[in-house]
Amino acid sequence: MxxxxxxxxxxxxxxxxxxxxxxxxxxxxxxxxxxxxxxxxxxxxxxxxxxxxxxxxxxxxxxxxxxxxxxxxxxxxxxxxxxxxxxxxxxxxxxxxxxxxxxxxxxxxxxxxxxxxxxxxxxxxxxxxxxxxxxxxxxxxxxxFEQSPVPLLVFDQSSLSILTANDAANRQYGRLRSGLVGQSFETLLAPAERDRFHAALHAGVLASGAANVWEHQSADGKSLQVEGIFHPLNYHGSRAVLAHLQDITERRHAEAQLRLLERAIQSTGNGVVIADAKAEDMPITFINNAFEHITGYPAAEVIGRNCRFLQGDEGNAMERAAIRQALSEQREYSTVLSNVRKDGTLFWNQLYLAPVRDEQGEVSHYIGIQSDITGHRDTEARLAYAATHDVSTGLARYPVIEALLQDHALHHVGEPLTLIYADIDRFHAINEAMGHEVGDRVMAEVAMRMSGEVGDAGRVARFTGDEFVVALPGIGLDEAVAVAERLRHAVAQPVEISGGEVLVTMSMGVASYPGRVADIDDLLRRAEASMSRAKQLGRDMVCQYSEADMRRMEDRRMLGMRLRGAMLHGELHLEYQPELRTADRLVIGFEALLRWNSPDLGLVMPERFIPVAEAMGLMPALGGWVLDRACAQSRAWMDAGLGDFFVAVNVSAQQIQRGNFADQVADALQRHGLPADRLELELTESALLENADRALHSINQLSALGVRIAFDDFGTGYSSLSYLRQFTVDKLKIDKSFVCDLPHDPSSVAIATTVVAIGHQLQMSVIAEGVETAEQAQLLAEIGCDALQGYLLGRPMKASAVADWLAHNQVILPA
CATH class of the missing domain: 3.40.50.2300 (Response regulator)
Structure with missing residues (x-):
């Protein structure tokens, strides 16, 4: 060719x-x-x-x-x-x-x-x-060299002067403007590493090509864990060293976290098992020490096998089918089933299964958590008893009383039935002063005395906390009042504890069907109302349901009727209280606060009429009105160019639990042309407790709209942390009850500090409400609280006053 x-x-x-x-x-x-x-x-x-x-x-x-x-x-x-x-x-x-x-x-x-x-x-x-x-x-x-993502540089072997460096190296060490060229390589080393570096260089082992970890420092003094690999190099006729310097700080931290996690998994008392969901027959790839202890099988006899070998040959048919169904649907599942140890003995296994998804969202593994509950599960009857009875007192729970009332309404219409609603006076003081162990002892003793006094005449149940309900079927009001008095005297006897005795009293309310209460379904509510009157009258007494109680209820009903009219006749208005960023005192938003100015009743504060609105089911309509007005006002401020801030609106449980609430919010935003990020919805824990799944669905829809979500009154409930794991929340609001005693109360300081830390760890901002003194603001700024709200910064004001307030008000905070 x-x-x-x-x-x-x-x-x-x-x-x-x-x-x-x-x-x-x-x-x-x-x-x-x-x-x-x-x-x-x-x-x-x-x-x-x-x-x-x-x-x-x-x-x-x-x-x-x-x-x-x-x-x-x-x-x-x-x-x-x-x-x-x-x-x-x-x-x-x-x-x-x-x-x-x-x-x-x-x-x-x-x-x-x-x-x-x-x-x-x-x-x-x-x-x-x-x-x-x-x-x-x-x-x-x-x-x-230049485009490598790995930081690379060349330095003179004699002078250590950096001859060239790529962009990745300049970025890693924070030298984008000045660059590393001309600097001594020694300046990149942490002071404690320099002797080690010189020793390796002079010994001729530095440029061996082996990877070693060094502590370096960036331009701002930040410590870096760097994996260094050094090679000798002839650079334009000079003896030099090519350095590969990979920042592995995050990797080392992740490795430490993995070691900690593995230690935690190996230390837990629950068995942990991981199975490969993509491999044939889903073999086990990991078990912890507790799994070996519970089942008797060492890891060598378990790894590579399917978990079914623990199930034995018989039993658990329904549970097995349910597990297979959960696996086919790739969802979480929890059950209790009997398993077989290596020695052939049976044990009750409380099993929780959960899928683990990879970066593509596909299930790659399943993790199982098992607990040996053999000692807590003697029989199914015992489980049923635990489901309907209070563990600490041995009393029935209220659903047992509820079932008794329903049976009475069906089969004993017109026959007397009386409820006693009893509450231990100032029980929280006993817990705070003497500890929960003494509180539990007192609670158990009170329960025993009440059960002994009532005997076969009725049923005693623990309602909630320090409250009890006594159902007396076939007993009229007078006899029931006598029973209540005997109960009060029995409880008032000293309770012996280690090193002394405790005196307790009870306030009780009595309501009887059909004598005073025509509808048996109203018994509990009216007995509770009478107990509340006993509290108001000084505690340690028995009050029977009376016409006065009825009048008070009618007064609430009247308030509710007027509230309906107030919504129609323009008696409601909103006031706005500013929220300020702590760092620069910039206004970031205003909280919309509902006010009722009644022509007949004068100014009615929310603390009085909101419970009535909730009881009468008016909150969806009332909350919708507030949402609409707040969005309209926010748009008006936006059009006036007053600033880039949001308006926060409080949301009730009745609103968030409605399936169409997110649609109502979307409609309000569209109707007023308001960007979603200029609306913040504040939710309290009570709004979530009624139906967590429904609330979670609504919150996910609201987050998809781009609306801010704030958790109001954080820390006042017992399950706030558990909900933070599930719900997408942008901001936590420290309740004013924790702010009012700052900075002098150590417990309040600790709580506020913890809430700020939790919020920041979960990528949420934190605001404190009820800030009234400069000392409170100073402390909150020191612990990192992002924003402040309270009388120190600005009182609630009408919308018409906001522009003037923004223009002239100077907020004075400690520097």
């Missing part, structure tokens, strides 16, 4: 010279050339830029111009071409200038033959190819 001809362009203003050169090359042995000719520098420049030829023979003199100028111009443009300069007579200075301009050779026209010209052309072509390859290689290596 013949090679293509070498393409030759002769740039010479004398065509005869071109013909001579062409004929010479045709006489060369093995000649294989293709020729072109141009006479002017302009034509030559066009051809050179196109680059269609392999070699360019350029006359030194092109009329009034120099061929060297043409060569230099092309070189300055970064074009790589094979040049040979031709001249009519030899001149050493011209030879030197030609080579400096970038020519491969310099030939005198009258002193060349075909062989020399052929050899010079082939040398020029080969040299240009070599230079191009070398330049490409250098460019690729430079590109690899």
């Amino acid at each position: 013949s090679l293509p001809p070498l393409r030759v362009l002769v740039v010479d203003d004398d065509e005869d010279d071109f013909v001579l050169i062409r004929d010479l090359l045709k006489d060369a042995e093995g000649s294989n050339y293709a020729f072109d000719w141009c006479a002017t520098p302009e034509e030559g420049l066009l051809h050179l830029r196109r680059g269609k030829h392999d070699v360019y023979l350029v006359d030194y003199l092109l009329g009034p111009f120099s061929g060297l100028d043409l060569i230099e111009k092309v070189s300055r443009e970064g074009l790589s071409r094979a040049f040979i300069v031709l001249t009519g007579r030899g001149n050493h200075s011209v030879d030197v200038a030609a080579m400096a301009a970038g020519a491969s050779d310099y030939l005198v026209k009258g002193a060349i033959d075909s062989e020399r010209l052929d050899r010079s052309i082939r040398y020029a072509v080969d040299r240009t190819h070599f230079v191009d390859a070398l330049r490409d290689s250098e460019m690729r290596h430079r590109l690899l």
Whole structure:
């Protein structure tokens, strides 16, 4: 196969010279050339830029111009071409200038033959190819060095001066502006590492190519854990070291966290098992020490097997089917089933299964948590008893009383039944002063005395906390009041505890059907109302349901009826209290606060009418009105250019539990053209407790809209932390009950500090409400609270006053 001809362009203003050169090359042995000719520098420049030829023979003199100028111009443009300069007579200075301009050779026209010209052309072509390859290689290596995501730098082995560094290294050490070049490599090392570095360098073991971990420091003094790999390098004739410096700080932290997690898993008393969901038959890949202890199987006999070997040959048919169903649906599942230990004995296993998803959302593994509950599960009857009875007192729970009332309503219509609602007075003080152990002892003793006094005449149940309900079927009001008095006296006897005794009293309310209460379903509520009156009258007494109680209830009903009218007749309005960012005192939002100015009742505060609205089911309508007005006002402020802040609206349980609440919010935002991020919805724990799944669904929908979610009164309930794991929350609000005693009460300080830490750990901002003193604001700023709200910063104001407040009010906070 013949090679293509070498393409030759002769740039010479004398065509005869071109013909001579062409004929010479045709006489060369093995000649294989293709020729072109141009006479002017302009034509030559066009051809050179196109680059269609392999070699360019350029006359030194092109009329009034120099061929060297043409060569230099092309070189300055970064074009790589094979040049040979031709001249009519030899001149050493011209030879030197030609080579400096970038020519491969310099030939005198009258002193060349075909062989020399052929050899010079082939040398020029080969040299240009070599230079191009070398330049490409250098460019690729430079590109690899500069663009490498791994921080790389080169430093002089003697002076330690950094000779070059890529962008990744400059970013890692915070030197993007000044750069690392010229700095001493020693400045990157933590002071404690410098002696170790010098020892390794002088011993000749540093540049061994082995990876070692070093402590470095960035420009701002931040400590970095760096994996360093060093190689010797000849850099422009100098002995240097190429350093690969990978920041592994996060990896080391993650490794430490993994070690801690593994230690926690191995230390727990619950068995942990992990199975590969993608492998055939879902084999076990990991078990912890507790699993070995519970089942008796060592890891060597378990890894690689399916978990079914623990189930034995019989039993658990329903549980097995349910587990298989959960696995097929790739969902969490919890059950109790009997399993078989290695020695053949049975144990009750409370099993929790959960899928683990990979980055693509596919289930890669299943994790199982098992607890040996054999000692707590003697029989199914015992479980049923535990479900309907209070563990600490042994009393029935209220659902047992509820079932008794329903049975009485069905089968004993018109026959008397009386409820006693009893509450231990100031029980919280006993817990706080003497501890929960004493409180539990008192609670158990009170329960025993009440059960002994009632006997077979009725049923005693623990309602909630320190409250009890006594159901007395077949007993009328007078006899029931006598029973209540006996109970009160029995409870009032001293309770013996270690080192002394405790005196307790009870307040009781009595309501009887059908004597005073026509509807048996109202018994509990009215007995509770009478107990509340006993509390108000001084505690330690028995109150029976009376007409006065009825009047109080009617008063609440009247308040509810007027509230309906207030919504229609414009008696309601909103006031707005500012929320300020702690760091720069910038207003970030206003909380909308509902007010009722009744023509007959005067100013009615929310503490009075909100419970009535909740009891009458008015909160969805009332909350909808507040939401609509707040969105309209926020849009008006936005149009007026008053600032980039949100409006916070309180949401009731009745609103969040409705399936269409997110749609109502979306409609309000659309109706007023309000961006979603300018609305914040504040939820309390009580709003979530009624139906957590329904609340979670609503919150997820609201988050999808882009609305801010705040957890109000955080820390006042018993399950706030458990809900934080489930719900998408943007902000926590420290309840004012924890703020009011700051900064003097250590417990309040600890609680506030903990709430801030929890919020920040969960990527939430934290605001404190009820800030009334500069000392409170100072402390909250010191513990990192993001925002503040309270009378110190601004009282609630009407919407019309906000613009003036923003323009003139100066909020004074400690610097």
